[in-house]
Amino acid sequence: MKVFVDGQYGTTGLKIHERLNQRNDLELLSIQEEYKKDPELRNELMNQADIVFLCLPDQAAREAVTLITNPHSRIIDSSTAFRTQEAWTYGLPELLPFQRDKIASSSRVSVPGCHATAFILAVKPLIQMGILPRQYPVSLNSLTGYSGGGKSLIEQFESSNNHDTSHSLRLTQPYSLKLDHKHLPEMKKFTDLEFPPVFLPTVCNFYSGMVVTVPLVTRLLRNQPSLKQIHTILTDYYLGERFVSVIPLDDPRAMSPNALDPILCNGTNNAEIFVLGNDEQVLVSCRLDNLGKGSSGAAIQCMNIMLGLDEEAGL
Numbered sequence: 001m002k003v004f005v006d007g008q009y010g011t012t013g014l015k016i017h018e019r020l021n022q023r024n025d026l027e028l029l030s031i032q033e034e035y036k037k038d039p040e041l042r043n044e045l046m047n048q049a050d051i052v053f054l055c056l057p058d059q060a061a062r063e064a065v066t067l068i069t070n071p072h073s074r075i076i077d078s079s080t081a082f083r084t085q086e087a088w089t090y091g092l093p094e095l096l097p098f099q100r101d102k103i104a105s106s107s108r109v110s111v112p113g114c115h116a117t118a119f120i121l122a123v124k125p126l127i128q129m130g131i132l133p134r135q136y137p138v139s140l141n142s143l144t145g146y147s148g149g150g151k152s153l154i155e156q157f158e159s160s161n162n163h164d165t166s167h168s169l170r171l172t173q174p175y176s177l178k179l180d181h182k183h184l185p186e187m188k189k190f191t192d193l194e195f196p197p198v199f200l201p202t203v204c205n206f207y208s209g210m211v212v213t214v215p216l217v218t219r220l221l222r223n224q225p226s227l228k229q230i231h232t233i234l235t236d237y238y239l240g241e242r243f244v245s246v247i248p249l250d251d252p253r254a255m256s257p258n259a260l261d262p263i264l265c266n267g268t269n270n271a272e273i274f275v276l277g278n279d280e281q282v283l284v285s286c287r288l289d290n291l292g293k294g295s296s297g298a299a300i301q302c303m304n305i306m307l308g309l310d311e312e313a314g315l
C-alpha cells in the first residue's frame with residue numbers, strides 16, 4: 001500500500017509522516033521540502049498513492065482534492081474544509097456503531113477538529129441515550145496547547161520577541177470571542193443538537209494537550225439523572241473502545257485535584273472522559289492530545305480502518 005502525506009513538513013503532517021515512517025507494512029512516498037508546493041510533483045505522488053493524507057490549510061486542501069483524478073486514491077483530510085459535507089465521512093470511529101463501517105468503505109474521510117472530537121465524545125452518548133435534550137443550551141470551554149494553531153502560532157509563541165511577559169501571547173488567552181469558532185458546524189451536526197453550543201476556547205502556554213469541559217445542570221436533563229447515572233451511560237457507550245475511556249469515579253485520576261490537567265494524554269491517541277461535580281451540577285470533560293486523537297493519531301486510526309489493518313497499528 002502506497003501512502004503520501006501532502007503537507008508533510010507542517011505540524012500535523014510531520015507527526016503522521018514520523019509515525020508512518022516506522023512501519024514496514026506501508027510504502028511511504030515523500031517529497032523534498034523545496035518542492036512541497038509543486039503542483040505537478042504532488043499530483044504525480046497523490047495519484048500513485050492508495051492513501052493520501054492532506055495536512056494543509058483549508059484552501060490548499062480544496063485545491064489538492066481537485067488534483068486527485070485517480071479513482072483508486074483515497075483521501076484522509078485533516079482540514080476543516082469538508083467535515084460537514086455529505087460526500088465525506090466523518091472520521092470519528094467511536095461516534096456511532098456504524099461509523100467504523102462507513103469509514104472502512106469510504107474514499108473521502110475528514111478528520112474531526114480537535115475541540116470538536118473532545119466535545120462530541122463527551123456529549124454524544126447523553127444525546128443518543130435521550131438524557132441530554134437536543135434543545136439544551138449546551139456550552140463548553142476548551143484549554144488547548146498552542147500547537148493547535150499550526151506553524152504560525154507555534155512561531156508566535158516561541159519567537160524570541162515573545163519573551164517579554166507583558167506580551168499578550170505569553171499568556172493563556174481566551175479566543176474566538178465572537179463565539180463563531182470554525183468547529184461549531186461539525187459540533188452541531190454530529191451531536192444532533194438543535195442549536196450550536198456556546199464555545200469559549202483558551203489557548204495556553206504549553207505546546208500540546210487539550211481538555212474540553214461541558215457543564216450540565218441535572219434538573220434540566222431528562223429524568224434528572226444523578227452524576228453516577230451520567231457516568232454509567234458514558235461508560236456503557238464506550239465499552240470495548242480502545243482509544244476512548246471513561247475514567248471510573250473512584251479512580252485516583254478522577255479524584256486528583258489535577259484530574260483535568262490538559263497534557264496527560266500527550267503522545268497518545270487516547271481520549272479520557274471524566275464525570276465530575278455533584279448530583280445537581282455535573283462537568284463532563286474530555287482530555288486528549290490535539291496532535292494525537294485531535295489530528296494525526298485520529299488520521300492514522302482512520303487509515304488503519306480504511307485499509308482493514310489492526311486499528312491500533314502504529315498508534
Ligand SMILES: NC(=O)C1=CN([C@@H]2O[C@H](COP(=O)(O)OP(=O)(O)OC[C@H]3O[C@@H](n4cnc5c(N)ncnc54)[C@H](OP(=O)(O)O)[C@@H]3O)[C@@H](O)[C@H]2O)C=CC1
Nearest residue numbers: 007009010011012037055056060078079147148150151295
Ligand atoms: N495543529 C493541530 O493541532 C491541528 C491541525 N488541524 C488542521 O490540519 C491542517 C494542517 O494543520 P497544521 O499541520 O497545524 O498546519 P501547519 O501550518 O503547521 O502546516 C501546513 C503545511 O502545509 C504547507 N502548505 C501550505 N500551503 C500549501 C500548498 N498549497 N501546497 C502544499 N503545501 C502547502 C505549509 O507550508 P508553509 O508553512 O511553507 O506555508 C506547511 O508545511 C489544517 O487544516 C489544520 O487546521 C487539525 C487538527 C489539529
Ligand SMILES: CC(=O)N[C@@H](CCC(=O)OP(=O)(O)O)C(=O)O
Nearest residue numbers: 078079080113114146148149203
Ligand atoms: C490553538 C488553536 O488555534 N487551535 C485551533 C484548532 C486546531 C484544529 O483542530 O484545527 P482545524 O479545525 O483546522 O482542524 C483553533 O481553535 O482554531
